[in-house]
Amino acid sequence: MNLNVVLAIFRKDLITSVKSKNLLIILLTPVFLSLLFNSTISLTDNTVVPVAVYDEGSSTDFIEYLSSRNNYDVTIADSAVKSEELLYNQKVAAIMLVPKGFSAEIKSGLTPSLNIIVNPYEAKSVLFLQTYKDIIMDFTGQRYPVNITLNTLSGDLQSRFNIPVWIMFTVIFVGMMVLPNTLTTEKEKKTLDAILVSPASEKDVIYGKSLFGLFLTILISLVIIIINRGFIGNFLSVTIFIVLGSAVFTGFGLLIASYADNYSSASLYSTICMAPMILLALLADLSREIGYISHLVPSTYVFYGIKSAMLNNSGISDLYPEIGTLLIFNILVYVLTFRVLKKKRYS
Template identity: 20%
Template structure:
């Protein structure tokens, strides 16, 4: 145990002296998270809102005018457009339908008749972080018109429909993906770089003459990388809270996902250096493997939205199960799914780590 502790200690000292490693593990994930969060998950200025006025009445025009006066929306007339298809295609994030008979229904309700089904219909993509704002503002405008028309009576009903399968904002979806990507990149690249250079410089031949075993040395590297990852993830979580107000749930399952995820990709890194001896070639091979996995494993977009042939790649990617487990444990609270993904990652981590250690022959290098 003392040999493992000593190795971890000096590995951490070397890490904090390496400015490049500090940037790629601590700073770059934050930059990527903020960049993608603001580009795809946030929005500044007026929110684009399409509408279809099938009534064409004075009341419907007044309602559109009231929405415009809030200054929240950039209103777009969707007459003649297939807004439902545009929403499904992701070209727009929300639209509102003013049905035929809207004014007649409101006047009948004002006179004391039952409210008909000719109320406003709002369709929106709940995965967009602005959806809550859209619904809230529309309801406030409608409440104001209800007050003006009939005191506090509900003259104009509003029906809002979520037409997406996602129940989380893009930024909340993105955070576990960035964490998973960081675990993979740090573990694979760190293991490949250290192992390949130790082979090339003869460090392993010298280590073979010392009391430390291959298992102890690799265990020390797993612990070292886990400590670094915990630091990197802690910074990411603080930024997510300060900038986007996201407070993920940190629990035993998410912590174990990080530990076993580190083991999975450290083992993968050892396998790469077993078959690729040259330092530069090993690092290029690591990049060739990890770079595509970032995009097919649900780090940035849902696997369900990918073409069918990419879903097959996602099914065999360890990063997919790591990302899913982190989202389920940290964001959605689906602990049954989180535990299932943890079991898969743990099994893969044990297998890859044992195989990697077995194939790493110090004396033969």
């Protein structure tokens, strides 16, 4: 390996990246999504659910009670058909069809019926489904047979639980998108051919390109940690998994770029490969079958390692199987990439 050549390739890519709008969009995407998600969490604390109510008669006290709730925006419909129109037109998240004599039957100790229709595709319907039973029980004066104390995490703590997800997404997204952007652009401009016929070897190209991708991936990961105030847990272990994860997904990006002939193809391949990488890691605990399959992709080990280090303060001694597995993935990816570039050089 020629260190001067490697650093020259790194500097060239770094200078070129400053002028590339596509690369800037790639780098800012994880940051923007993280900020957007955090702001969304804070906004959901004050969510008001639009609800339409049709009263067949004599239950004005129930409607007034619903209207007094801070988390419900009640619209009184003139008919059942009108309330259903509001639901189907997505003006409300749910409708309540109150039968005649509803309040009177409750006061008499009877059990009346209440027809509720919910739009499952409306995001605010989730809050309605979580609250409507409690509101009805409060109105009827009934209580649960046990005293329940429910505490929810504050928005700040919730965002901390999401930091490992955003770091994993950043490592995968930036790692697998940066090099396909730069390397395929060089292919189209024939500058890669010039590099390969120069004294630079395939290893020099791989090391130089990987160093550039690794630098950007780690940089954006640190930005994600800073804006989410994620300096928690065992930061040494977190750093190791960021570096190993960045290296392996930068290698994947380099491998994709080596196979693809142009940027459009490389971008398509990267997107197709990213989807299972992200989903399998996130859904690994959903079922035993998905858990088995998820162990075939490096993202699972990156996500588990970062999550354990941040939230459980796990050290290197606790996570050595995941570290060893990521090292194996790195070796396999870069050996394969080296062979692909070598084959293209002599083809």
